[in-house]
Amino acid sequence: MxxxxxxAARWGMLARMxxxxxxxxxxxxxxxxxxxxxHQSAPGxxxxxxxxxxxxxxxxxxxxxxxxxxDWFQAGSVFVCVVDPGVGGPRPPIIVExxxxxxxxxxxGLFELVQRRAGDKQSWDIDWKxxxxxxxxxxxxxxxxVAGMLARGEPPPGRPRTEGAERRPDWPDDLGEIxxxxxxxxxxxxxxxxxxxxxxxxxxxxxxxxxxxxxxxLPPGGAFWYENSNGLAEIAVNQGRxxxxxxxxxxxxxxxxx
Amino acid sequence: MxxxxxxAARWGMLARMxxxxxxxxxxxxxxxxxxxxxHQSAPGxxxxxxxxxxxxxxxxxxxxxxxxxxDWFQAGSVFVCVVDPGVGGPRPPIIVExxxxxxxxxxxGLFELVQRRAGDKQSWDIDWKxxxxxxxxxxxxxxxxVAGMLARGEPPPGRPRTEGAERRPDWPDDLGEIxxxxxxxxxxxxxxxxxxxxxxxxxxxxxxxxxxxxxxxLPPGGAFWYENSNGLAEIAVNQGRxxxxxxxxxxxxxxxxx
Amino acid sequence: MxxxxxxAARWGMLARMxxxxxxxxxxxxxxxxxxxxxHQSAPGxxxxxxxxxxxxxxxxxxxxxxxxxxDWFQAGSVFVCVVDPGVGGPRPPIIVExxxxxxxxxxxGLFELVQRRAGDKQSWDIDWKxxxxxxxxxxxxxxxxVAGMLARGEPPPGRPRTEGAERRPDWPDDLGEIxxxxxxxxxxxxxxxxxxxxxxxxxxxxxxxxxxxxxxxLPPGGAFWYENSNGLAEIAVNQGRxxxxxxxxxxxxxxxxx
Numbered sequence: 001m002x003x004x005x006x007x008a009a010r011w012g013m014l015a016r017m018x019x020x021x022x023x024x025x026x027x028x029x030x031x032x033x034x035x036x037x038x039h040q041s042a043p044g045x046x047x048x049x050x051x052x053x054x055x056x057x058x059x060x061x062x063x064x065x066x067x068x069x070x071d072w073f074q075a076g077s078v079f080v081c082v083v084d085p086g087v088g089g090p091r092p093p094i095i096v097e098x099x100x101x102x103x104x105x106x107x108x109g110l111f112e113l114v115q116r117r118a119g120d121k122q123s124w125d126i127d128w129k130x131x132x133x134x135x136x137x138x139x140x141x142x143x144x145x146v147a148g149m150l151a152r153g154e155p156p157p158g159r160p161r162t163e164g165a166e167r168r169p170d171w172p173d174d175l176g177e178i179x180x181x182x183x184x185x186x187x188x189x190x191x192x193x194x195x196x197x198x199x200x201x202x203x204x205x206x207x208x209x210x211x212x213x214x215x216x217x218l219p220p221g222g223a224f225w226y227e228n229s230n231g232l233a234e235i236a237v238n239q240g241r242x243x244x245x246x247x248x249x250x251x252x253x254x255x256x257x258x
Numbered sequence: 259m260x261x262x263x264x265x266a267a268r269w270g271m272l273a274r275m276x277x278x279x280x281x282x283x284x285x286x287x288x289x290x291x292x293x294x295x296x297h298q299s300a301p302g303x304x305x306x307x308x309x310x311x312x313x314x315x316x317x318x319x320x321x322x323x324x325x326x327x328x329d330w331f332q333a334g335s336v337f338v339c340v341v342d343p344g345v346g347g348p349r350p351p352i353i354v355e356x357x358x359x360x361x362x363x364x365x366x367g368l369f370e371l372v373q374r375r376a377g378d379k380q381s382w383d384i385d386w387k388x389x390x391x392x393x394x395x396x397x398x399x400x401x402x403x404v405a406g407m408l409a410r411g412e413p414p415p416g417r418p419r420t421e422g423a424e425r426r427p428d429w430p431d432d433l434g435e436i437x438x439x440x441x442x443x444x445x446x447x448x449x450x451x452x453x454x455x456x457x458x459x460x461x462x463x464x465x466x467x468x469x470x471x472x473x474x475x476l477p478p479g480g481a482f483w484y485e486n487s488n489g490l491a492e493i494a495v496n497q498g499r500x501x502x503x504x505x506x507x508x509x510x511x512x513x514x515x516x
Numbered sequence: 517m518x519x520x521x522x523x524a525a526r527w528g529m530l531a532r533m534x535x536x537x538x539x540x541x542x543x544x545x546x547x548x549x550x551x552x553x554x555h556q557s558a559p560g561x562x563x564x565x566x567x568x569x570x571x572x573x574x575x576x577x578x579x580x581x582x583x584x585x586x587d588w589f590q591a592g593s594v595f596v597c598v599v600d601p602g603v604g605g606p607r608p609p610i611i612v613e614x615x616x617x618x619x620x621x622x623x624x625g626l627f628e629l630v631q632r633r634a635g636d637k638q639s640w641d642i643d644w645k646x647x648x649x650x651x652x653x654x655x656x657x658x659x660x661x662v663a664g665m666l667a668r669g670e671p672p673p674g675r676p677r678t679e680g681a682e683r684r685p686d687w688p689d690d691l692g693e694i695x696x697x698x699x700x701x702x703x704x705x706x707x708x709x710x711x712x713x714x715x716x717x718x719x720x721x722x723x724x725x726x727x728x729x730x731x732x733x734l735p736p737g738g739a740f741w742y743e744n745s746n747g748l749a750e751i752a753v754n755q756g757r758x759x760x761x762x763x764x765x766x767x768x769x770x771x772x773x774x
Contacts, residue, residue, distance in 0.1 A: 015556050019548075025441035026284055026542055029327055029488070032277075032308040036331065039304040040273050046555040050548040056442075057497070069545055073552065085497075089474045135472040137487035183541035184572075214651040216605045229653035230545070239573070239601075283699035284542055287585055287746070290535075290566040294589065297562040298531050314700075315755070343755075347732045393730040395745035 016076040018047045018151050021066055022139065023056040023083045033140045034080065041148025048073075054180075055250050057085040059110045060171065061179040064190035067113035068230045075100025080147040081110055082139040093142055094166055095124040095156045102156075104147045106138075107166030115167065123166065124158035178204075178235075178252040185241025187248045188234045193227035196256060203255040204235060205246045215239075274334040276305045276409050279324055280397065281314040281341045291398045292338065299406025306331075312438075313508050315343040317368045318429065319437040322448035325371035326488045333358030338405040339368055340397040351400055352424055353382040353414045360414075362405045364396075365424030373425065381424065382416035436462075436493075436510040443499025445506045446492045451485035454514060461513040462493060463504045473497075532592040534563045534667050537582055538655065539572040539599045549656045550596065557664025564589075570696075571766050573601040575626045576687065577695040580706035583629035584746045591616025596663040597626055598655040609658055610682055611640040611672045618672075620663045622654070623682030631683065639682065640674035694720075694751075694768040701757025703764045704750045709743035712772060719771040720751060721762045731755075 018038055024030035031052055038047050050069060055061035062083040070079060084091070084106040094107040098118035103111050104126075115121050126146055133141045149157055175190025182188070189202070202209045202225045212224040218238040223246060228234040235254075237245045276296055282288035289310055296305055308327060313319035320341040328337060342349075342364040352365040356376035361369050362384075373379050384404055391399045407415055433448025440446070447460070460467045460483045470482040476496040481504060486492040493512075495503045534554055540546035547568055554563050566585060571577035578599040586595060600607075600622040610623040614634035619627050620642075631637050642662055649657045665673055691706025698704070705718070718725045718741045728740040734754040739762060744750040751770075753761045 015559065017552060017555065019552075026307070027309075027311045028438075028440045029308055030441070032306050033327075033330060035304075036275060036277075036306045036308075039275065039306070040332075043273065043304075046551075046559075048548045048552045048555070049542070050545055050552075051543075053543045069549075072549060074556075086474065087472070089472075134487035136484070140487065180544075182544045183546070214603070214605075216602065226652070229650035229656065284565070285567075285569045286696075286698045287566055288699070290564045291585075291588060293562075294533060294535075294564045294566075297533065297564070298590075301531065301562075344732065345730070347730075392745035394742070398745065 015074055016045055016078070016151060017073060018042065018045055018147060019050045019070075019073055019077055019079045020047065021051050021054055021062075021079055021081040021083075023054045023062070024052055024139065026052045030137070030139065033137075034144045037140055037144040038080070038148055038151075041145055042151035045151050054083050057083065058250065059083050059085070059106070059108045060168075061175070061177065061190065061250055063110050063113045063168075063171070064175045064179050065188070066110065067117055068192070068232050070101060070114060072230070073101065078102040078104065078147045078151045080139070080143050081105035082143060083110055084108065084138065087136055087138055092166060093126040093138065094161065095126060095146065095150070095158055097122045097156070102147075102150045104143045104150065109166065109168040109171065111166065112168040112171055116173070123161040124156045125161050126158045128157035176254045176256070178248050178250055178254060181243045181248065181250065184236075185243040185245075186228075186234050186236045187242050187246075187252070188228060188232045189254045191233045191254065191256070192231050193233045194231060196233060197258045200256050200258045202233060202235065203257060205248060205252060207246060208257065209235060273332055274303055274336070274409060275331060276300065276303055276405060277308050277328075277331055277335055277337045278305065279309050279312055279320075279337055279339040279341075281312045281320070282310055282397065284310045288395070288397065291395075292402045295398055295402040296338070296406055296409075299403055300409035303409050312341050315341065316508065317341050317343070317364070317366045318426075319433070319435065319448065319508055321368050321371045321426075321429070322433045322437050323446070324368065325375055326450070326490050328359060328372060330488070331359060336360040336362065336405045336409045338397070338401050339363035340401060341368055342366065342396065345394055345396055350424060351384040351396065352419065353384060353404065353408070353416055355380045355414070360405075360408045362401045362408065367424065367426040367429065369424065370426040370429055374431070381419040382414045383419050384416045386415035434512045434514070436506050436508055436512060439501045439506065439508065442494075443501040443503075444486075444492050444494045445500050445504075445510070446486060446490045447512045449491045449512065449514070450489050451491045452489060454491060455516045458514050458516045460491065460493065461515060463506060463510060465504060466515065467493060531590055532561055532594070532667060533589060534558065534561055534663060535566045535586075535589055535593055535595045536563065537567050537570055537578075537595055537597040537599075539570045539578070540568055540655070542568045546653070546655065549653075550660045553656055553660040554596070554664055554667075557661055558667035561667050570599050573599065574766065575599050575601070575622070575624045576684075577691070577693065577706065577766055579626050579629045579684075579687070580691045580695050581704070582626065583633055584708070584748050586617060586630060588746070589617060594618040594620065594663045594667045596655070596659050597621035598659060599626055600624065600654065603652055603654055608682060609642040609654065610677065611642060611662065611666070611674055613638045613672070618663075618666045620659045620666065625682065625684040625687065627682065628684040628687055632689070639677040640672045641677050642674045644673035692770045692772070694764050694766055694770060697759045697764065697766065701759040701761075702744075702750050702752045703758050703762075703768070704744060704748045705770045707749045707770065707772070708747050709749045710747060712749060713774040716772050716774045718749065718751065719773060721764060721768060723762060724773065725751060737761075
């Protein structure tokens with residue numbers, strides 16, 4: 001909480017943005033069609049591609065990633081989040097408000113860590129219905145229009161949830177797994193670095209890695225972990241790719257030795 | 259036609275957008291330079307990346323893809339379409355108006371299905387010339403400036419076409435081929451699902467596939483076809499990639515058994 | 517210089533844009549977070565993705581690429597340039613003004629060719645400090661906020677540089693190497709075509725290539741070089757990929773025979 005408020009205080013002005021967090025990819029028609037709906041329904045509000053390559057079909061890994069990256073955005077921002085292997089199935093479409101930010105997407109655990117780490121939070125079952133809902137693209141037909149309503153300041157189009165069926169109390173506070181591999185081959189864990197004791201080593205793929213402040217502290221080819229720019233413990237190789245070098249992929253387990 | 263009008267009616271407001279449909283990729287300078295020209299010439303009008311990965315150098319497959327995705331956009335929208343293996347050669351640069359939407363690009367068949375399926379349509383030979391026209395990038399130098407003019411409400415800078423040399427009357431109304439592979443490995447055909455009798459099976463790569471409503475109706479690994487969110491018959495594998503699993507690529511023939 | 521002014525004169529209006537030139541990729545959170553900062557700090561100014569795939573960790577190749585693509589943009593435009601293998605190390609964060617355009621990024625040679633080819637130029641050491649500077653993401657924390665200030669018309673937040681420690685006088689005026697491979701497999705050199713005598717042949721990967729005006733001038737599979745749409749000598753194969761066909765990658769040497 002304290003960290004989240006501090007992040008908000010870093011910004012001078014208050015600007016609402018719509019933030020996309022999906023596993024749709026930027027290519028192909030999916031992200032473009034979502035943006036067309038958002039421009040139509042909330043004209044003039046900037047739309048940010050945060051992740052179009054969230055862990056595909058993996059709401060659990062995605063939940064830890066989202067909770068690490070959302071607090072860079074202002075209160076009032078609206079996150080459209082679609083990592084939804086159950087599209088067309090029974091998971092509820094929901095809205096979450098957490099510390100003044102809005103989240104729209106499937107109630108499949110994707111917002112669990114956002115909710116758990118927030119001070120003030122509320123959630124709604126979406127009861128608005130589009131004129132036509134395709135079976136396979138709720139991001140465009142349902143979630144984007146609802147996000148547009150929230151972005152232009154309308155109240156959440158739904159009923160308050162009470163039962164918490166979208167919650168995942170059994171998921172840990174920090175996830176000892178690789179949750180994202182970036183463009184450079186760096187491997188993010190679901191562990192917040194601030195929650196590790198100084199000097200903690202990470203155990204991954206049969207290796208034990210020391211912490212370092214940044215890449216330049218290691219020789220070329222050296223593997224290490226560091227606190228990335230959003231506070232996650234991230235595994236990297238100086239001038240190399242940690243994913244290929246160490247054989248890491250999403251879901252690889254990560255332990256720690258303090 | 260009826261479907262197209264129904265799609266337009268789904269939207270409450272009328273917003274013009276500029277829509278990019280190219281095989282340029284999002285990386286590299288091409289899409290960015292087109293957008294710079296469009297922002298310059300039609301300030302404030304949203305630009306949507308619909309496809310930057312249309313079938314490369316394949317105006318025929320692209321024509322069926324475009325005609326399936328364009329009617330999500332309002333009358334007044336302007337499509338800049340560049341799938342242009344003959345750039346620098348003799349194909350004419352044209353403008354098409356179809357049911358109130360504008361299309362700018364090469365007259366190589368790319369707009370054939372848009373024109374054929376539209377109620378009202380007209381076309382023009384572009385006679386506007388940029389101060390400087392590169393041999394290889396008409397998207398930036400010619401098509402984007404013309405699209406900007408149309409987006410800001412100017413009349414088409416050209417002469418009405420009469421001869422229809424850009425038309426392809428020999429192309430079928432629906433194309434029994436794979437025309438696009440998406441991010442998830444799903445394979446879109448050029449066949450509109452509404453034109454298939456209920457229960458129709460598709461024959462592809464030596465397999466016969468049953469229809470299903472959505473992914474959850476099949477066991478993991480099961481292959482099927484369904485009507486995608488833009489009305490095309492699409493081949494998919496539940497929790498798998500249809501392209502690799504079935505050996506599909508753009509141009510693979512698709513038959514049907516009713 | 518003459519070329520650069522002619523490019524500027526091609527545009528009617530004067531519009532400021534913010535242009536991104538990085539090796540971050542479009543996927544993942546990096547480009548999105550930069551854009552969020554830029555929207556926040558310079559609302560309403562269009563942001564163009566020029567290159568998100570500049571030669572990774574290679575400021576020298578990137579410098580020739582940037583200098584070939586920047587003059588398509590108006591005076592007043594602000595380039596945020598991050599190809600920064602030394603992030604977290606001692607290279608200075610700088611601002612360059614060259615012929616009315618602004619550049620923000622690491623002082624590691626990335627702006628050498630822009631500066632060398634400009635008529636009027638000036639540079640500054642950035643002395644503005646963000647409230648919090650991550651060790652690994654100066655693009656978001658330092659360069660984007662400074663670019664936002666410049667884009668909204670504020671004076672450069674820094675001290676004029678005098679010593680020129682960011683310059684690379686030993687780099688050639690044109691670089692006889694492959695500096696970029698595009699989406700189609702075309703290979704750009706760091707050589708401006710206008711600086712080659714008519715009929716010059718290029719020697720690359722054990723082959724000698726003739727010039728051609730455009731793709732259609734060669735038979736399918738034929739390799740050649742041509743002046744690309746931004747003036748660089750570029751190696752291509754008609755209906756093929758030059759990178760795979762000729763075995764080219766960034767850094768491959770290119771000679772010329774006139």
